[in-house]
Amino acid sequence: MHNFIKGVAAAALMAMPVSAFAEAESDDPIIIVQNNWTSQLVLSYVVGKVLEEKGYTVEYAPSDSQLQFQAIADGDMHFQVEAWEGSMKSAFEKAVENGMVDAGTHSAATREEWWIPNYVLDKCPGAGSWQGLDRCAEMFATAETKPKGRFVGPPADWGKNYADRIDALEMNFEAINVGQAATLWAELQSAYDREEPIVLFNWTPNFIESKFEGQFVDFPAPSAACNEVKEWGPNPNATGDCGAPHSGWLKKAAWSGLAEKYPGAWGVMQNVDFTNAQIAAAALLVDVDGMEPEEAADKWIEDNKDIVASW
Amino acid sequence: MTEVTASTFQSESSQGVKMPSYWGVVFGITLLALIFHYVSPGVLPDRWWPEWEIPAEEWLTTRIEWLKSEATIFGIAFKDITRAIGEGLKAPVKWAEYVLYRGHANMSWIWLTVILASVVTYFSTLRNGLIAAVLFLTPILMALFFGDAAPESITSLPKMLSDGLKGIGAKALYGPIPWVAIAAGVIILGHWIGGWRLALLCAFTMLYLAVFNVWKDTMRTMTIVVVAVPMAAFVGVVLGIWVTRSKIAARIITPIFDLMQAVPHMAYLAPVAALFALGPVTALIATVVFAMPPMARCTILGLQTVPEEIVESGKMSGCTRRQLLWKVALPSGKRTLMLGVNQVVMQTFAMVVIASIAGAQGLGHKLLYSLQQLKLGTAIELGIAISVVAIVLDRLTQGYANKETDHFAVAKTWAQRHKHMLIFLVILVLSYIAAIWFRDVTIPPSKLTYTGAEGKVTLFDPKVLARWMDGGIREFNKNAFDYINPIRDWVTLNFLIPVRNFFLWMPWPVFVFVVGAAAWRYGGLSVLLLCLALMASFIVTGFWVETMKTTYLVLIATLLCVIIGVPLGVWAARSERVANILMPICDTLQTFPSFIYLIPAIMLFRVGDFANVFAIIPYATVPAIRYTYLGLKRIPEVTVEAAIANGTTKRQRLWKVELPIAIPEIMLGLNQTIMMALAMTAITALIGSTDLGQEVVRSISTQNFGRGILAGFFIAALGIIADRIIGSWADERKKQLGIG
Structure with missing residues (x-):
């Protein structure tokens, strides 16, 4: 859609005095996906606030945990901080085929x-x-x-x-x-x-x-x-007689255009890395201490200054 | 073959020989068929034959995938077109956001436009004012559309202005409209429309929103409402006019309206999201689709009921066709049209929670999040906010529809006539100025505090109340569970599961026969054919099992709703005091987001059909109560007096006179109850079920468009079948009674 509109726009504005497009990076908002569980909400605010600190405009868009990946692939939304192997693997992989970018895996195991x-x-x-x-x-x-x-x-x-x-x-x-x-x-x-x-x-x-x-x-x-192999495991006559992996991945997902449009932000997103303890701490601020997710993000950033600085 | 047998016995009685009644025969055949099926299972088909199944699901899914990825119109990809439309719709949503809660450097354009347009309007005409506004808004809309590509000259003015304001420390001047002004505006509007009573209701609501710290989320929700309502109203009026003018349009559009309203909201989300980016635009479109039909219906009704005399006098004054429509027919149908707007507002608001699944921010998003965290207290606070706002919107639009034109206005001065608006403008300006120094004027503080001698004291914190409510609910659950659980188990084992098993065991020809017999008896051939076609649609596409599970759930829920609702309606009709208590409860139940019932239902009853039925009841009982109450209230005074004159006791009067006369009305209530129960199946799916509702919900996340759309359609099909049969029965009965 952007190309279509921009095509029209470029044609329409040909005669007008077009001053330079934004220098290196864009003023357009980076859209961060929000789901409806605590850690994701807090961490998405954490990343958003770090990006805002660096001068980017950030918007948050709530989304269903499965629909979001297609939206990221299409560039309607730009970044998801928590993609779970357990519940989102198939939607994630399908979206990667359609052009979404796997922005790296957190240290945290799920x-x-x-x-x-x-x-x-x-x-x-x-x-x-x-x-x-x-x-x-x-x-x-x-x-x-x-x-x-x-x-x-x-x-x-x-x-x-x-x-x-x-x-x-x-x-x-x-x-x-x-x-x-x-x-x-x-x-x-x-x-x-x-x-x-x-x-x-x-x-x-x-x-x-x-x-x-x-x-x-x-x-x-x-x-x-x-x-x-049927013979494997407690039941010699069946496959699937075992549990789930003890450590599944927790990934970040991003729109493919990020690297080009906001190289600085893209660098931050690639560096973002959470451990289990950090995620639990973020959720705790809201679920036990009763903060709003946004307040909790401020607190988390304050508590983890070094980590944030390393991004 | 079965239909032929039925027709032979349609004459209910004949002289001399006693013939079995129509229903006797239908019942007999059904019973025989079921016994036969029990004795020799497998002869009557209980499922459609897989080799004859129509693969509608795959077909639909590939069609939508095709639209999404390959389809082109004149060489432009279809998706690019929908995307461009979506992008266009984003602009008004953005503006509403700026004005209501976000604030933006571009706000200065809005104020300049408003001031300029009002000045031009004041000195010339409304039309010139509008033209001026459009001229002035065009560059800013271009800037919004084209983003980076917009020339600096367009974006620099607001930037200069905002930098200037920032420089003198008056940042608040390009902030959103201060909440104090919005609240005052709503209260003033309430007073203008409905006097002090309505103003008080508005004031209470505004206070609630502020004190419970949901102001910002309410405004987020309102951005969708303020954009969706005019759009739905406009499209509805246009379609409505078209239907009254063209027979073909009426033929095509009317059934589509039926469908749009009977399909559960959630079924729209996945395909709309696929075509128009996920986000507020999807929410907007889905909302407009759902909220528009009532507007169109009211337009049709309004235009068709314009008194002949008015049209004649219009014609005699030499009106053209267009003048006749815009200057005569539409104004004289104003009341009905405004009722349509009222419906649109209510439907839009009903959609807000569900729209958050598709990316709308606001009360709905917060509500779902709170439920996800088991923060029931917070969810209840948000639910009440949704309810009170809905009630205020309802009263305001209804009040406006019924407002009498002030015929003495000419005698008053300009200021007298516009005093409400003037007061509002003064408050608006004052609050903007106050906002420069006091932040709380722009957005209400998150908790009420008081800074006194002993430091800061919290007077009221909604979170504390919410936690207290959480504790209360858990405590209740802990103590009541042991008493309720045996009842739940007994009903589930001895009633729910057997009924469900029966529906799943029953061969489909039996179901078709019984429904067909009822359709033919009351509606004749056309209703019979429609019902057969609708039933065939879910049988031959392989959805029989899911559809029967839904049928069973809705049937039981409806039964319970009637058992609860009808006596309550009767009671309300007999006692004014009961009615005064019951009707506001009904309003609240219908506007209170049904998601909230789910969690306590699960806590008390665990996952299972009992919880599902329980969650349907509060919402679906309301029409049963309402229609019973109205049906009894509408009985002519004369009839009641005649009954009293004949010496009937109170009970005889109810059973022998009032109820039989009110039955057609009550049956229409039953009709609505079924519709609402059907709509709720998509929501109870969140508890855990395996019926059509579950298919609808699941299709959102699995992106299986075909399955979701079909399941939604079959839910609607069940509703339409019930509606046609019950509707024709009520019509026939009304004719027999000589009413309606």
Whole structure:
């Protein structure tokens, strides 16, 4: 669209006294994507404020976590600070094919797996591993899943199939998928307040760690063979009888035109790097200390001056 | 074949031999078919044959992908055209942002334009003023469009002005309109339209927005509203006029309106976002699409109900066709038109939460974010903000529609006639000046503080209240869960799951037969054909299972809504006091964003159909209450008196006189209840379901346009089937009763 309009504009303005285009870099706003979870909001403000400090105009645009990548590929939005392997891998890769740029990987590692609150261990001491959890399956049953235990699964559109893993490991569980992440947290909050046994899908880093005590359930470590060789793993007759990777990537995504249009900003974006602890600290400021995401970003920048300066 | 059998028995009774009734026969055939299916499963098809399935989903997806990437019109890529339109729509949104909350160096252009246009208008005519405004705005619009490519001479004036203002420390002068002025403006508008009562409501709302620290987000939301409403109103009026003038247009457009309103909002988002960049423009377009049909309908109604005498007198005065439309018909239909505007405003506002999924900032975005963090208290505060603003907008537009022309105005001085506007202008100027020294005049402070002798004291912090509410909800949940859960389990196991299984087990010909029988009995051949076509659409495209899950969910929810809503409506009709309490609750329920019910529903009932049904009820019960109340209220005085004169008791009067007469109206309420329940299935999908609503929601993130559009269409199809059958039944009944 820019080319089209600019073409028309150039033709229309031919006769006018066109003074120089902006010198090295543009005054046009850099559009940073915002999603609806805490760490992403704070970190996107952090990057935005650093860029503003350097004299760029920054705008923030809220977006759905899947739709955003196509928008970045098209240049409608310019930068996403948190792209998760677990929930966004396919949309991310599809957008890279369509011209989006992979702007590097954070030091932070992500993990997603079945997760239990700690009080479950009092009632079912073995629940830390999948065999132990399976032995207590009935404890997690609800009216609909009886006698099987209920596993509260990830949002239906995240493209994970835990029913397959349950089958492969011959576990006595049924996966009930939710509609959105907030549903998971509502289920967790409700069960947690009443200390009712629950096992649900969770990931790290997110704000749950700072509000709820719990741990991931151990599954057989994943390997390439797990998904190809039937004999591999606890069940000799099935593939997919293993857990999810313990460290998935957390990437940055950017529009392909950035390097040309805002070389300085592009340099900063490539250097931006967060660790798990830094992300958790950012989320904590909002989720526990009750700041607004924007205030939290100011605080975070103040607390991490050296890191910011190194970008 | 089944239809033929039904027709033989259509004559309900004949002399001598007692013939079974129409419904008796339908019921008998259905029962036999079901028993047969039970005894020998597999003979009657329970799914459509895969080899005969029509691949509509793939076809649609490839079409949209094609539009997006390859299609060209006169050598220009289709996507470039949509993008250019999108870019054009961005400009008004940007302006609204500058004026309402952001402020910008370019603001000086707006003020210069406004002042110039009002001066020209004052000394000559409105038309000249408008021309002056357009002339003056053109360069700045060019600067907005062309960005870097705009000549310096255009952008330098505002820059000079803003630098100058900055230099004398008066930065606030190119800031947004101070909130004090906006709030005062709304209150003054309220007083002008509805007197002190409405002004008080406006004042309360403005105070709420300021105290609860949601002012800026409200303004962000309003940017979409102030741009979308005029656009939707304009397009609606144009289409409405076209429909009244051309039979062909009426044929094509009217069913499209039905569809636009019956398809859940979310189904538009993915394809619109694909064609017009994600962001406020997508939100704007989706909002306009959804909000426009009521305007068109009201225009049609307004034009068609212009009294013959007025048109005649217009003709006699020698009006041309155009004059007849613009100077006679439209002004005399003003009231209906304004009701259309009222509907547009309400629909636009209803869309704000959903629009945030497509990249609109504001209350909706904040609300979804709060829910994601389980900050229910904050979500409730935001929800109330949405509700109160919606109610104010509703009262203002309705009040304006009903406002009487002041026939004594001629006798008053200019200042008397314009006192509201003058007061507003004075406040506007004063608040801009005050904003130079006091920042709180521009944007309200985030919490109320008071600096006294003992230092800074926080008087009120909305966050503290929100946390307190969170605690309350959790505490309630903790204590109530053990009592509620057994009920939930029992209902789920013994009622919901069996009904769902029945719907999934039932062979599709049985469903088609029953619906077809009802359609034919009440609507005749045309309704029957329409229903058959709509049912065929979801059967042959492989959506039978999802559609039945939706049907089951909506059926149960509707049943519960009627059980709750109708008695409440009756109660309200009998007691003025109950009505006075109930009707504001209804207003609030309908404007309160339904997303908020989801989280407490999940906490109390866990993921499952019980929570889904529960989340539908608050929203969908409202029409059942309203229509029952109105139906009973509208019974002619004479009829009630006749019943009293005949010595009926209160109960007899209700059951034998009032309810039977009100039934057609109540059934129309039922119709609306079904529509709302259908619309809610897309929202309950966020709890977790596997029905059409889920398909709609999922298509947004998976970019599977075909699937999303089809699922949205089938939700609409269910609504249209119900609407046509119930509508024709109500018409027939009204005729029998000799009303309507």
